[in-house]
Amino acid sequence: MKLVIIFILLILIELTFSYKVLVFNPAFGASHSNFLGKISDILLDAGHDVTMLIPVFMSSKKDLVGSKKITKIIRIDQDRRSKQMHEEANLEEMMKKQIWKLDADNSAFFFMIKNFSLACGYECEPLFDHIGVKTVINADSVLHLDIVKYALGEPASTSFYPGPFSKFIDKMSFFERTRNLLGYAFLWYFSWTRFQAELEAIKPYYNKSLSWEDHINGAAFYLINSNQYLDFASPTLPKTVFIGGMQVNTKKDGKMELEKEWDDLLSLRKENVLVSFGSNAFSSDMPAEFKKAFLEVFASMPDTTFIWKYEEANATLADHLPNVKLTTWMPQNDLLADDRLTLFITHGGLGSSIELAYQGKPSLVIPLTSDQPRNALMLTRHGGALELDKTNLDKPNKILHAIKTILDDPNYRKNAEKLASILSSQPHQPKDVVLKHCDFAVKFGDLKTLNSEGRNLNLLQFYSIDIALAALAVTVSVLLIVASLIRCLFRKIVSLFLNVKIKTE
Template identity: 60%
Template sequence: MKFSIFILLILAELCTTYKVLVFNPAFGASHSNFLGKISDILIDAGHEVTMLIPVFVDGKKDLIGSKKVKNIIRLGQDPRIYQMQKEGATEELMRKKIWTMGAEITSMLGFIGNFSKTSAYQTDYMFAQTELIEQLREEKFDLGITESLFLGAFSFFDEIGIKTIINADSTLYMNGVKDALGEPAAVSYYPGLFSPIDDKMDFFGRVKNLLGYQFGMWFSTVKYDAEIGALPKSYKGSRDWRKILSSVAFNFVNSNQYIDYASPSLPKTVFVGGMQVNTKKSGKATLSKEWDEVLSKRKTNVLVSFGSNAFSCDMPDEFKNAFLEVFASMPETTFIWKYEEANSTLANHLPNVKLTTWMPQNDILADDRLTLFITHGGLGSSVELAYQGKPAVVIPLMADQPRNAHMLTRHGGALQLDKTLLDKPSEIKKAIETVLNDSNYKKNAQRLAKILEDQPNKPKDVVLKHCDFAVEYGPLETLNSEGRHLNTFQYYSLDIAFAVLVVFLIVLFILHLIIKFVFRLLKRTLLSPKKKVD
């Protein structure tokens, strides 16, 4: 009897499995890791995941973001994209200029100018793969997952017959998706994705935040229109990017409501930030013997990493020398520095410094012996240090990093340092010692980690449950907001305000005429000469 029940349970489990296609372009590590983690969650639940990896950046062609996905289909880079990126030396130039260029998004205009064009090339190239399209169509996938960074993926899913799609953005949110869903931007108090200021904005701060949001909308519109224009004439689906994005079953964002600023959101927006973090308590964060020995050498340990796009080896020499001077002045502290030049001798004279081209960042952050994290404030790193409860010095370099920095510092566990001060050893050391010597930073960081540990809905469960729900019921029209169909005047009730103003002015005008008429009547009555009486 027990054996029969066991068999029935297995069969029931098998019946509920489904097939998922994850569109995960080789573009950037944070993007690949985010979509890779969603893939891992689905695989652990017994579902069949196929990952399609079109190469967008040649230097990132080996990215997968997952160790569990076995069904991988790679699509080589479009020759036109390869040529453009090679001629522009985009990757190399960005890595070098990132240290000195302005941190705001407008400083990236020179780099993102060709992004629309290359995205359109990728869409055109994908739809030219007729054999691949037919192969994928025959798989009859139940669910497609992709990121709104590349709109062509949504049309590609439609072309191969996937009707239920989840958008999964590795960022906090995307302006274009907010607009398509009709979700309030709340620019008067909700910091934009690239906002260098927090939610306490004065007049000029709100102006700046509004302009930043409009800049993001402009970029999304131009890029999406270019990708739509690259679709073949044979494609029968929608060519309205707002309609395409609003038809998703859910919109996953790499945000956590207990870390980020409070904001209005719609039912389709699902917060999954933190699903990718393995904490020490989970038992999955463990260190190898090599890293265990490194952390055991000294009582104080500091991890220095600027992410996967900013290479420390490409820093200006004055920045490198400033860090080395700080490290030399703190011999009782071990500094683990992510330095991307293999076998570098830069710090050979400093026994307390370990240079490494790679390290298990999450697992090191999870270790109790790590004292401080010096980070660029990338979203992945910000979420990891929040979950691991580590105090930090955040040095934002560009894009969304300034926003991530003030998002973290408001919790009291991190201190922000401007990157223009990286040539001043005294400023770097002052920031480090401030956090190390003030126990409130550690206390506040640990409190935030406890909040995240105890949050009612675990991000991993949220991901799985919403994927299951999407497969079962598809994109529900009842979850769509009618706000997405309103123009700017209607959305912000400016038309009503204008109508009220017009009515008010008409009433004032009528009152003016009445008063004028009464005044003339009184004047005529009171001031007219009296008739003589005989």
């Protein structure tokens, strides 16, 4: 069995003009499923035979696929032990309600590590190493994971590259670099416990002695949901492949037509604002004071249409406001692509951040948790976004001021459109990158020549600390010898001086 890392794309048997692909897509979260679903679509459009394997990690996510094109789907029911843990802890419902006020530094997630690791291990048990897999490609719907960088021998660069949960840009003070390093350490430990739990779970079925590092490094490529023209710059190795943006359809890809309901809605007023906090944070679960604050802001801007993703069907919360449309779902990407949409108020999830960047829309980013503070910084550095701390969500004047700041300053839109132009003009488009690397992996497999020997070095060797210590030891030794010689010489001179003085007397 190949170790399940987060998401794994398995390339099976190469055919004459196409190949068979097994996409491992755990039912975990909408953004993750959409990411793997888009990879599936790209391969299907290229004429390949794609099957999706969906082990259910959360029962509430069991219907997630992420693709409307794929027809070959195999589901594995949620493990009963995992299901029992989720039901007893009630983590999903608890997080939906608490996410609005939890500190975004993720310290609250420490208690989740043990159960999450055990559940991941249980989900690995049904998979065996007997299905003829030829080549493996890892595909992560998140940014760089430090533990994967470690396994590949890739520099973490914590002194200038913000970690996935960082609240700092790439220019950090001593304190910020310390916090960034600790954040990396937390994620490393989180992943390590998960990988160890997975290996422990498959012991009865697995007759190989490969470590989780061996499994990660044995993949042909590591596809990550990041874009080098959007994200902070960092050193990478050839196995790390940036495909952030491959899931976004823009007007450049072809005309995008909205359904009449949405088309008519955008034509009602000159300004249109989309409000959505993603698939894990429900606006309907907001504290009452937050909802009240938003409604006050909407009421103060009657000439602006607000489309608010509100997950309660037939909600009457905004019935008194003709400029507010509550909806449990909206075609987010298509709305962002429309020129009539003026502003996007978002939590800054990675999928939404990439979508708005590609569509060239100015945004007000209100990070709630996880990687969202970092994504907000990633967007604001390009000048098309403004960040608002979620502690201000009960203050309508703060929300209104932030919205007005963006709408009244044309530079936000100009900068957002410039970023979209950069992304649409990048030399290698992410969709092509996905297909070409999959084709390359099928043809050549895991090229050992791409492996970095850095993965075999310990911490002291990797950062040349041993050389620095050796140099320091030599320097100290030389200084001690010189000091000793000077001391001896001084004593000799003093002794001679005293002898001369005695003889003189």
